[in-house]
Amino acid sequence: MVWGLFPNDPLSGEDKYYIFKTGTYKVGRKGCDVIITKDKGVSRVHAEIIVNAMNLLNSLPNERSLMSPNVQIKDCSKYGTFISKNNGHRKKVHELPNKETALDNGDLVSFGTGSATYKFCHVPLMFFICSLDKVDQSIEEKISSIGAASTCTLSEDCTHVLVDQLMPLKKDIVDAVVAKKHCVLKTWLEDFAEKNIVTDMPSCYSYIPTVSVEGRSIKVADPKTRENCLKGYTFLLESVHMYKFRDQLKSLLDVTGAKTVSYEYFCSNSQAYQHANLIASIN
Numbered sequence: 348m349v350w351g352l353f354p355n356d357p358l359s360g361e362d363k364y365y366i367f368k369t370g371t372y373k374v375g376r377k378g379c380d381v382i383i384t385k386d387k388g389v390s391r392v393h394a395e396i397i398v399n400a401m402n403l404l405n406s407l408p409n410e411r412s413l414m415s416p417n418v419q420i421k422d423c424s425k426y427g428t429f430i431s432k433n434n435g436h437r438k439k440v441h442e443l444p445n446k447e448t449a450l451d452n453g454d455l456v457s458f459g460t461g462s463a464t465y466k467f468c469h470v471p472l473m474f475f476i477c478s479l480d481k482v483d484q485s486i487e488e489k490i491s492s493i494g495a496a497s498t499c500t501l502s503e504d505c506t507h508v509l510v511d512q513l514m515p516l517k518k519d520i521v522d523a524v525v526a527k528k529h530c531v532l533k534t535w536l537e538d539f540a541e542k543n544i545v546t547d548m549p550s551c552y553s554y555i556p557t558v559s560v561e562g563r564s565i566k567v568a569d570p571k572t573r574e575n576c577l578k579g580y581t582f583l584l585e586s587v588h589m590y591k592f593r594d595q596l597k598s599l600l601d602v603t604g605a606k607t608v609s610y611e612y613f614c615s616n617s618q619a620y621q622h623a624n625l626i627a628s629i630n
Contacts, residue, residue, distance in 0.1 A: 348401070348469035348470060348471050348472060348494045348495065348496075349365050349366065349367055349401075349469070349470040349472055349493055349494055349495065350365070350366040350398060350401070350418065350467070350468075350469065350470070350494070351363065351364065351365055351366070351466075351467070351468050351469065351470040352364040352366070352381060352396070352456075352465045352466075352467055353465060353466050353468070354463075354464070354465055354466075355455060355464040355465060355466050356464070359385060359462075359463075360384075360385060361383060361384070361385060361463065361465075362382070362546040363546060363547065364380075364381050364544055364545070364546060365470060365544065365545050365546075365547070365548060366396075366398055366543070366544050367401075367492075367493045367494075367539065367540065367542055367543060367544065367545070368398070368401075368492070368493070368542075368543040368544075369398045369399060369400060369401060370397075370398055370543060371395050371396070371397050371398075372395065372396045372397075372398065372543075372544060373392055373394075373395055374389075374392075374393050374394040374395070374396060374458060375389060375390055375391050375392040375393045375394075376389050376390065376391050376393070377391055378391070379391075379392060379393075380543075380544050381396070381544075383458055383459070383463045385462060385463060386458065386459040386460055386461075386462045386463035387459070387460075388425075388426040388458075388459030388460035388462075389424070389426075389458050389459040389463055390423065390424040390425055390426070390459075392423050393422075393423060393424040393428065393458050393459065394420055394421060394422050394423055394424060394428045394440070394458060395420070395421045395423060396418065396419075396420050396450070397418065397419045397420070397421065397447075398417070398418050399417055399418065399419070400417040400418075400494075401417075401492070401493060401494025418449065418450040418467075419447050419448065419449055419450060420440060420447060420448060420449075420450050420456065421440070421445070421446055421447035422439075422440040422441045422446045422447070423446075424441070424458070424459070426459045426460060427439050427440070427441050427459070428440040428441065428456065428457070428458055429456070429457040429461070430448060430450070430454055430455070430456055430457075431454065431455040431456075431457070432451070432454060433453055450467050451467075452467070452468055452469050453466070453467070453468055454466070454467045455467075469494075470548075471504070471506060472490075472493070472494075472495035472496070472506055472507070473495065473496050473497070473498055473502075473504050473505045473506050473507075474490055474495060474496070474497045474498070474505070474506070474507050474508070474509055474536070475497070475498050475499075475500070475501050475502075475505045475507070475508045475509070475519075475523070475528075476497055476499075476508075476509045477508055477509065477510050477511070477514075477517065477519045477520055477523070477530075478509070478510075478511050478514070479511055479514050479515075480511075482497075483533075486509070486533060486536070486537075489536055489537060489540040490536065490540075492540060493539075493540050501519060501522050501523060501526065501528070503526075505526075505528060506528070506529065507528065507529045507530075507531055507535075507536075507551075508520070508523040508528050508529065508530045508531070509531060509532070509533050509535075509536060510530050510531065510532065510533075510556040510558070510567065511532075511533070511556070512532055512556055512557060513557055513558065513559050513564065514556075514558055514559065515558065515559045515560075516558045516559065516560045516565070518592060518595070520558060520567065521592050521595050521599065522595070524567065524573065524599060524602065525595060525598040525599060525601075525602055527570040527573075527574075527602060528570070529551050529569060529570065530555070530556055530567040530569075531551050531554045531555070531556065532554045532555075532556050534554055535549060535551060535553075535554035538554075551569055552569065555567060555568065555569065573602060573603055574602070574603070574604065575603065575604035576603050576604065577600065577603040577604055577605035578603075578604030578605065579604075580605045580606070581605065581606040581607070581608060582600055582605055582606070582607050582608070583607075583608050583609075583610060583613055584596065584597060584607050584608070584609055584610065585610045586610070
């Protein structure tokens with residue numbers, strides 16, 4: 348999981364921040380890692396966020412860590428830094444020992460007069476590695492270094508599928524498309540794993556993989572592009588045993604907005620229609 352610092356008011360005009368590495372990140376008005384411009388009560392160097400580790404001690408989904416030595420915040424300001432917990436308790440960091448305290452997943456952090464309020468939280472990243480070869484240890488290390496996780500099975504918690512360029516189309520990739528997952532090249536992970544802090548997650552569009560299908564190169568489009576791209580089309584499908592990926596063909600067509608009709612249903616309705624016409628002509 349990547350650490351995130353997001354404006355509590357999405358219309359505030361302030362940037363989002365994603366932290367990928369351990370280290371000390373300065374918060375302030377100018378020349379800092381996290382820059383706040385809208386609140387005039389924010390000092391030039393207002394606070395420091397100290398990230399000691401990228402992983403939660405308790406990493407279960409939707410649960411807060413009971414202990415959080417992983418990340419701390421230190422106040423360096425004139426007007427103060429405030430932490431609000433889920434239980435409603437609010438504390439002024441400046442009044443705490445060493446002017447610092449632990450940051451928990453889900454905390455609200457206010458800098459200055461209070462108009463600059465951010466939510467500190469984990470951004471879940473779960474990678475399913477779809478590869479022809481044995482998983483590269485360096486890829487696993489990069490995933491771990493940013494606090495993300497990998498899985499050997501495609502699950503609901505999976506956020507991205509890492510695909511080798513020009514690898515033959517496999518059932519795992521078909522399953523990922525049906526599940527509306529982002530399929531990306533490994534270089535997408537490698538590129539942003541080298542960064543410390545950014546204001547936006549790198550776009551997947553420049554890292555769309557191409558797979559090989561019976562000698563042809565086919566791009567695996569992103570979920571948004573795939574959605575409704577075949578809306579308005581109806582496909583007549585024969586028995587699932589006729590197709591390489593069996594019933595997955597129908598599922599693939601469903602996620603693109605297409606309609607499908609089984610051959611058996613089509614034939615039975617055609618015969619009924621012809622029979623009705625025959626009776627009508629006799630009468």
